[in-house]
Amino acid sequence: MKNPFDNLDKILEHRLRLQIVSVLVANDSYDFNALKELLDTTDGNLATHLKALEREKYLSVNKSFVERKPNTRYKITERGRTAFKKHLEAMEELIKQQRK
Amino acid sequence: MSQNQSYQKDLESIRNLMERSVKFLSLSGLSGILAGLYALVGAAAAYFMVHYPLSPLNYRQESMRDGDVVIKLLSIAIAVLALSLITGYVLANRKAKKQGVQVWNSTSKRLVINLAIPLVTGALFILILLWNGHYGVAAPACLVFYGLALLNASANLFDEIRYLGYCEIGLGLISALLPGYGLLFWAAGFGVLHVLYGTLMYKKYDR
Numbered sequence: 137m138k139n140p141f142d143n144l145d146k147i148l149e150h151r152l153r154l155q156i157v158s159v160l161v162a163n164d165s166y167d168f169n170a171l172k173e174l175l176d177t178t179d180g181n182l183a184t185h186l187k188a189l190e191r192e193k194y195l196s197v198n199k200s201f202v203e204r205k206p207n208t209r210y211k212i213t214e215r216g217r218t219a220f221k222k223h224l225e226a227m228e229e230l231i232k233q234q235r236k
Numbered sequence: 237m238s239q240n241q242s243y244q245k246d247l248e249s250i251r252n253l254m255e256r257s258v259k260f261l262s263l264s265g266l267s268g269i270l271a272g273l274y275a276l277v278g279a280a281a282a283y284f285m286v287h288y289p290l291s292p293l294n295y296r297q298e299s300m301r302d303g304d305v306v307i308k309l310l311s312i313a314i315a316v317l318a319l320s321l322i323t324g325y326v327l328a329n330r331k332a333k334k335q336g337v338q339v340w341n342s343t344s345k346r347l348v349i350n351l352a353i354p355l356v357t358g359a360l361f362i363l364i365l366l367w368n369g370h371y372g373v374a375a376p377a378c379l380v381f382y383g384l385a386l387l388n389a390s391a392n393l394f395d396e397i398r399y400l401g402y403c404e405i406g407l408g409l410i411s412a413l414l415p416g417y418g419l420l421f422w423a424a425g426f427g428v429l430h431v432l433y434g435t436l437m438y439k440k441y442d443r
Contacts, residue, residue: 227246231244
């Protein structure tokens with residue numbers, strides 16, 4: 137049988153990235169400040185990991201201005217959604233196996 | 237900590253996060269109870285101002301054929317609504333502080349928008365009805381539009397709010413069939429149902 141560890145997504149193994157993706161899967165879109173508040177993290181940290189996810193095309197970015205302030209919204213891509221699902225399944229598989 | 241436990245913890249935190257990012261969980265059951273009580277007091281006031289000494293069980297809509305009465309009823313309804321909204325906000329604010337979250341966040345904003353669209357539509361529609369003299373269906377329309385608003389916002393609230401929405405819609409439709417009893421149905425829908433629902437929510441989530 138294939139080793140379930142191979143099914144884990146290397147990008148999503150980082151906790152904050154996994155959290156970002158899970159919020160985006162549950163919502164149409166989410167903006168930077170709301171993510172920051174929800175995940176209780178710093179600007180720099182959040183931006184770094186959002187960049188990484190954007191590079192992998194797991195999310196798409198939409199920059200606009202709201203009341204003259206820059207507003208950046210993030211949206212999950214199909215690729216990101218599939219990766220998230222696979223990663224969760226792999227995690228569940230691992231838990232199941234180790235229980236035996 | 238074993239690898240296994242760490243995955244389990246991850247899964248748990250994800251589930252929690254997904255729920256918190258969609259649902260506004262700071263709404264207090266107590267505000268439902270109080271809103272229901274305000275509505276009951278409002279309905280009693282309306283009865284004594286407008287229909288008394290007729291029995292509440294057999295008054296007719298003729299009593300509404302008077303601009304003055306419509307203004308009085310409308311002011312009571314608006315006062316009940318305003319008081320309920322203020323109470324809801326104050327209690328949600330208190331609960332949010334206890335939970336360590338902000339009351340005005342992206343989730344609550346979405347909740348307000350999802351509630352406001354059917355409610356404002358309903359309010360305008362009812363004003364048009366009153367303007368044209370269709371008094372008999374104003375109270376049923378309040379209940380139906382309120383129920384639709386709850387359904388529309390249920391994704392952003394506790395799941396149980398959906399059932400309150402169904403009840404309000406059902407009550408509104410029955411009430412539309414019995415035009416003379418608008419006030420009674422209004423008291424049942426906005427008063428009794430809110431008290432019942434608020435009590436259930438308070439027991440389940442606030443303690």
